[in-house]
Amino acid sequence: MVRSRRDFWQKLNEQYLSSELAHIGRACEEAAKGNVTPKQAWKNATSAAPFDPKIPGSLKLRGSKSTVAGPIMARNAQKAAKLQAEKVLLDEEHERLLSRRGMTEGGRNTAVAETTREPSGEQQFGNGRGNEPGDRLWSYESRRHEPRYQDLLHEDARRLQELCHRKRMMDRKLKWLKENNLPDPAKVAKYMTRVKKSQERDPGGEMYPPPFQTESPNVKKETKMLSQAERDTLESRLRSKIREEKKLNVRLLRQSEPAVGEVITDPIARHRAMRKLRTRSIISEHLDGILTSNSAQIMWSMLDGASVSVAKIHSEGPRGTHRIFYNLNSDHDPEEVHRKLNILAPKIRSLLAVKLNLGRTPPLKCVNDKTSIAWN
DSSP: OOOSHHHHHHHHHHHHHHHHHHHHHHHHHHHHTTSSOHHHHHHHHHHHSOOOOOOOTTOBOTTOSSOBHHHHHHHHHHHHHHHHHHHHHHHHHHHHHHHHHHHTTOSOOHHHHHHHSOOOHHHHHSOOSSSSGGGGGGOSSOOSSSOOGGGSOHHHHHHHHHHHHHHHHHHHHHHHHHHHTOOOHHHHHHHHHHHHHHHHSOSSOOSSOOOGGGSOTTHHHHHHHHHHHHHHHHHHHHHHHHHHHHHHHHHHHTOOOOOBTTBOOOHHHHHHHHHHHHHHHHHHHHHHHHHHTSOHIIIIIITTTOOEEEEEEEOSSSSSOEEEEEEEOSSSOHHHHHHHHHHHHHHHHHHHHHHHOOSSOOOEEEEEHHHHHHHO
16 A cells, blocks of 8 residues: 555656666667667667556555546556657658668768768757767757757847847937938038139149249148148038027927917916916915914914915916915004015925925015005
8 A cells, every 4th residue: 555645656766767777778688789789779678668657456545535546657658658659660760761862862872871861960050969860859959950040049149139239229320310411510621621622723733843942841731730720610610500500490499389369379388387377276275274273373473463365376487486465354564464474484485395295385475465456
């Protein structure tokens, strides 16, 4: 009786090991006679007595309910034996076809017949285990006669991918430069200087060169410096011309789209207006509470109980200074309340920054609504 699954597989492995040892002994005896090669002797030994585990049909594994292991293992062993026999038949058929291909050449010797056979795995890929045609199945890189990109090693494939990526990026950059036809002041200045020299050069030339005494010793150096100065001047003029064209184009691109009635069509201006409106609404929503009920320190210690209500908030932009127009609803001195509110504005800004988390809380400035109306 098998105690556990481990004992079961242990006994099965022992049977397989004993059968392998028997195959090895049988193959060695047959190869020692010298009639066949060691590889053929091993094939004959394995095909003559395939592995057949001896498992009784009534054997049950401990821990299983009603699973009968004997018939299942016997069936698997039969399938393995059939596959092994089919593999042996395929190898023999392959060798027979190769020998027939060599015989069809007619009139050739054995060496020519050997060259007509398919190359082995070692000849094809350089990593085969033997010289037999069947050993090419052990090749783990490729089975093709000409290995391709998929057959590279990891490092080679990674390097090839990197080079392909760089080539694609360079092709895109060159295509973009050709399509945009970007100006090159240095190149244009050099071309203009070359054209000017060719026009100034006399087509016929002098019959005799000028005498040596008429030339200064540094004439070549002076000519080179003069031509370099001309090129620099032309390049500077071309750069200034390109700069002026860019300024004109930027001025045209930065022009905002006109509004249709009261509807803002420019996307940037519309976004700024929406941010400005959102900031105003958030500040006005919390400002009344800060000035009236949230802090007794602000209401009594700083404003002396003055009743203040926010009328409106005006700003040029979402981050600019926000002018708070307020109304005084008590009998306090308006000028004194106005002075205290301007002193209190930085503290109100810090309270709004802590509570609202606007990213950058805009600075505040308090303006009396009635005074501003009378002044306007």
